[in-house]
Amino acid sequence: MSGLLGVAVMGAGHMGADHIRRLDRVVSGARVAAVADPDAERAKEAVGGIDGATVHTDVEAALDAPGVEAVLIASPGEAHEEALLAAFARGLPVLCEKPMAPDSAGALRVVEAEARLGRRLAQIGFMRRYDAEYRQLKSLLDGGRLGRPLMLHCVHRNVSSPPHFTSAMLVTSSVSHEIDAARWLLGQELSAVTVLRPRPSASAPRGLLDPQLVLFETEGGAVVDVEIFVNCGFGYEVRCEAVCEAGSARIGETRGMLVTGAGSARQEVPQDYLVRFSDAYDREVRAWVDATRRGRVTGPDAWDGYAAATVAEAGARALETGVRTPVELAPRPPLRDPA
Ligand SMILES: NC(=O)c1ccc[n+]([C@@H]2O[C@H](COP(=O)([O-])OP(=O)(O)OC[C@H]3O[C@@H](n4cnc5c(N)ncnc54)[C@H](O)[C@@H]3O)[C@@H](O)[C@H]2O)c1
Numbered sequence: 120m121s122g123l124l125g126v127a128v129m130g131a132g133h134m135g136a137d138h139i140r141r142l143d144r145v146v147s148g149a150r151v152a153a154v155a156d157p158d159a160e161r162a163k164e165a166v167g168g169i170d171g172a173t174v175h176t177d178v179e180a181a182l183d184a185p186g187v188e189a190v191l192i193a194s195p196g197e198a199h200e201e202a203l204l205a206a207f208a209r210g211l212p213v214l215c216e217k218p219m220a221p222d223s224a225g226a227l228r229v230v231e232a233e234a235r236l237g238r239r240l241a242q243i244g245f246m247r248r249y250d251a252e253y254r255q256l257k258s259l260l261d262g263g264r265l266g267r268p269l270m271l272h273c274v275h276r277n278v279s280s281p282p283h284f285t286s287a288m289l290v291t292s293s294v295s296h297e298i299d300a301a302r303w304l305l306g307q308e309l310s311a312v313t314v315l316r317p318r319p320s321a322s323a324p325r326g327l328l329d330p331q332l333v334l335f336e337t338e339g340g341a342v343v344d345v346e347i348f349v350n351c352g353f354g355y356e357v358r359c360e361a362v363c364e365a366g367s368a369r370i371g372e373t374r375g376m377l378v379t380g381a382g383s384a385r386q387e388v389p390q391d392y393l394v395r396f397s398d399a400y401d402r403e404v405r406a407w408v409d410a411t412r413r414g415r416v417t418g419p420d421a422w423d424g425y426a427a428a429t430v431a432e433a434g435a436r437a438l439e440t441g442v443r444t445p446v447e448l449a450p451r452p453p454l455r456d457p458a
């Protein structure tokens with residue numbers, strides 16, 4: 120491909136608008152060709168004056184707009200399956216924000232649709248795989264210097280949750296990142312999940328079970344614990360400590376400059392993901408654009424999206440029942456050549 124990759128962006132909310140800015144100004148090799156959002160005003164505002172970008176309230180119209188060669192999906196999770204299948208039907212490569220689908224049945228339909236095509240088209244937006252610290256931890260664990268990993272201790276805190284957030288979404292939306300990161304870091308599937316519900320914080324909206332402590336077991340006998348607290352009020356904090364047979368490694372402890380004054384030291388705490396993971400999003404979208412221009416699809420795939428959705432669904436059940444819940448993955452369909 121010689122020209123700029125024409126991208127249609129689905130959804131112009133928080134993530135969509137940020138990705139539109141990134142495609143337009145940060146990542147070379149791509150241009151925003153079309154944007155779809157049922158809220159036309161929001162779409163127009165996100166597009167601003169980007170030359171050649173058309174605005175649509177309908178997903179299919181945006182996919183069929185002139186110059187569209189690839190799709191970035193940043194609509195709410197419930198809209199992802201339809202947009203993915205519409206992109207597949209047109210043979211368009213896709214970067215789809217997490218969660219790939221809100222439930223395992225929808226996620227499996229996406230995996231099966233891609234398998235029927237016989238080639239990969241989807242990359243799923245688990246951006247932590249592109250974060251410098253996570254990558255460092257991954258190579259340390261893969262190198263084997265610390266011996267086998269036994270446990271991951273994870274912390275995931277948001278300042279506040281959006282109004283539509285439910286207790287199950289702490290697992291299905293927020294912890295989906297730790298589910299993917301744990302599978303990737305350990306190279307193992309997660310096999311069971313238990314969720315503890317401490318008393319809700321007074322800052323949590325009425326009825327929201329926040330925080331939660333989510334405990335995963337892996338097929339290889341490791342254990343992963345995740346504190347998820349989406350209305351902590353004080354900062355966006357994401358940490359992970361790997362405890363191995365011969366040592367431990369911790370990421371996410373410090374960010375930015377430490378300022379020491381009279382009798383105290385200060386450090387800024389990021390307030391949201393757009394700050395904490397800005398480099399990771401840049402690297403993720405750059406890698407997707409570069410691969411797409413070379414006719415390749417890399418990064419987390421539809422199966423990763425399916426596995427995360429299935430583990431998260433088991434987590435939502437475990438939250439409801441209070442019982443340890445096994446994870447049952449469907450057999451993985453092979454990508455086969457279209458007849
Ligand atoms: N990777 C991350 O760290 C990260 C961070 C935030 C959100 N997300 C994910 O990004 C997605 C969007 O989240 P957000 O925070 O931007 O939400 P948002 O509510 O801010 O924006 C969603 C936008 O999509 C539009 N929309 C609704 N239905 C649509 C459809 N069928 N087609 C196109 N657009 C539609 C809405 O009008 C809205 O403008 C979600 O899947 C979310 O889980 C990922």
Ligand SMILES: O[C@H]1[C@H](O)[C@@H](O)[C@H](O)[C@@H](O)[C@H]1O
Nearest residue numbers: 276277292293294296349392
């Ligand atoms: O959709 C967002 C996003 O995935 C963030 O990275 C995560 O920290 C939030 O908890 C979640 O609500």
